[in-house]
Amino acid sequence: HPNFLPTSCWVCVIAATEYHLGLLKAKLAKYRAQLLEPSKSPAAKGEGFDVMKSGDARVALIGFPSVGKSTFLSLMTSTASEAASYEFTTLTCIPGVIEYKGANIQLLDLPGIIEGAAQGKGRGRQVIAVARTADVVIMMLDATKGEVQRALLEKELESVGIRLNKSKPNIYFKPKKGGGISFNSTVTLTQCSEKLVQLILHEYKIFNAEVLFREDCSPDEFIDVIVGNRVYMPCLYVYNKIDQISMEEVDRLARRPHSVVISCGMKLNLDYLLEKLWEYLALTCIYTKKRGQRPDFTDAIILRKGASVEHVCHRIHRSLASQFKYALVWGTSTKYSPQRVGLTHMMEHEDVIQIVKK
Numbered sequence: 265h266p267n268f269l270p271t272s273c274w275v276c277v278i279a280a281t282e283y284h285l286g287l288l289k290a291k292l293a294k295y296r297a298q299l300l301e302p303s304k305s306p307a308a309k310g311e312g313f314d315v316m317k318s319g320d321a322r323v324a325l326i327g328f329p330s331v332g333k334s335t336f337l338s339l340m341t342s343t344a345s346e347a348a349s350y351e352f353t354t355l356t357c358i359p360g361v362i363e364y365k366g367a368n369i370q371l372l373d374l375p376g377i378i379e380g381a382a383q384g385k386g387r388g389r390q391v392i393a394v395a396r397t398a399d400v401v402i403m404m405l406d407a408t409k410g411e412v413q414r415a416l417l418e419k420e421l422e423s424v425g426i427r428l429n430k431s432k433p434n435i436y437f438k439p440k441k442g443g444g445i446s447f448n449s450t451v452t453l454t455q456c457s458e459k460l461v462q463l464i465l466h467e468y469k470i471f472n473a474e475v476l477f478r479e480d481c482s483p484d485e486f487i488d489v490i491v492g493n494r495v496y497m498p499c500l501y502v503y504n505k506i507d508q509i510s511m512e513e514v515d516r517l518a519r520r521p522h523s524v525v526i527s528c529g530m531k532l533n534l535d536y537l538l539e540k541l542w543e544y545l546a547l548t549c550i551y552t553k554k555r556g557q558r559p560d561f562t563d564a565i566i567l568r569k570g571a572s573v574e575h576v577c578h579r580i581h582r583s584l585a586s587q588f589k590y591a592l593v594w595g596t597s598t599k600y601s602p603q604r605v606g607l608t609h610m611m612e613h614e615d616v617i618q619i620v621k622k
């Protein structure tokens with residue numbers, strides 16, 4: 265409504281409420297960030313929590329106490345982690361390794377966390393700090409306990425800036441020295457408007473910036489972009505102990521998005537979980553080939569997404585990049601097969617590479 269008279273028009277009342285909520289959320293996010301910033305206790309670090317990153321990827325096991333995290337680690341890796349029927353059996357971070365399709369996946373068993381973890385309840389803060397460093401989170405849930413645990417844990421992780429199974433909002437945002445706020449969008453926006461964006465920015469004391477929405481984002485998503493330091497992480501919800509529930513219930517849980525049902529006790533569906541985990545890790549496997557020979561498909565080089573030819577070189581030999589002349593690549597990353605490429609060429613899953621030295 266052009267005149268924006270809240271009391272006389274329903275559209276305006278709703279719009280005003282929307283603005284109010286948007287502002288309120290911006291404020292809340294700001295206070296929460298202030299609250300979480302200083303790590304209060306000096307004991308927040310250490311105590312077995314800073315485990316070295318190793319292998320090709322890292323997976324963190326997050327869940328309430330006694331859902332079966334340690335049982336799972338002991339089953340999937342050659343590391344034994346104590347499991348027992350009482351809560352908080354595990355008190356530190358216990359690393360193990362899953363070997364799968366030629367990759368070494370570091371699996372971290374962690375203490376159980378409960379509501380209020382983000383505020384430092386139990387070892388919540390340390391556990392969440394480790395979760396932030398993972399490539400994928402496995403949220404382990406007790407299939408007999410209902411959905412409350414899942415929602416509570418999601419809330420805990422959300423509150424510290426971890427975004428599960430979401431991609432970074434497609435918003436271009438650049439603070440400027442002057443010139444006010446320039447706002448544009450390439451799509452129709454149903455949740456944000458120029459006015460709301462301006463109000464939110466003012467709340468963060470930003471008066472000069474360039475904003476371009478390339479996606480129909482919510483005020484929360486816009487706030488995430490302003491605040492930055494969010495981590496966007498794939499998460500698998502793993503319902504354990506399905507040996508304790510009905511077939512109907514198993515069926516219902518298995519159909520939930522991003523969910524896998526298992527029983528560590530009866531070793532049920534663990535292969536499928538590994539397959540899913542591999543999919544969520546989305547690692548890039550590269551095969552090497554020597555001149556005049558067939559590619560070696562038995563020994564893949566495993567890299568994270570977004571790896572370049574230079575990354576491949578470093579993996580083969582430390583000094584290879586400095587002797588590099590060019591590479592021939594076959595696969596989906598090139599227009600022709602083979603294509604001659606340089607060090608900055610981005611590799612894709614299952615590409616074959618032949619490196620030519622100077």
Ligand SMILES: Nc1nc2c(ncn2[C@@H]2O[C@H](COP(=O)(O)OP(=O)(O)OP(=O)(O)O)[C@@H](O)[C@H]2O)c(=O)[nH]1
Pocket residue numbers: 327328329330331332333334335336346347348349350351352353354355374375376377504505506507508526527528529530
């Ligand atoms: N019925 C059933 N029990 C299981 C299953 N998996 C684990 N348990 C039992 O659940 C209890 C807790 O297992 P843990 O592995 O210690 O659980 P945790 O999540 O590591 O617990 P904390 O370290 O205390 O947070 C143990 O008594 C396990 O034997 C399962 O698939 N089915």
Ligand SMILES: [K+]
Pocket residue numbers: 329330331347348349350351352353354
């Ligand atoms: K336990």
Ligand SMILES: [Mg+2]
Pocket residue numbers: 333334335346347353354373374375376
């Ligand atoms: Mg445990």
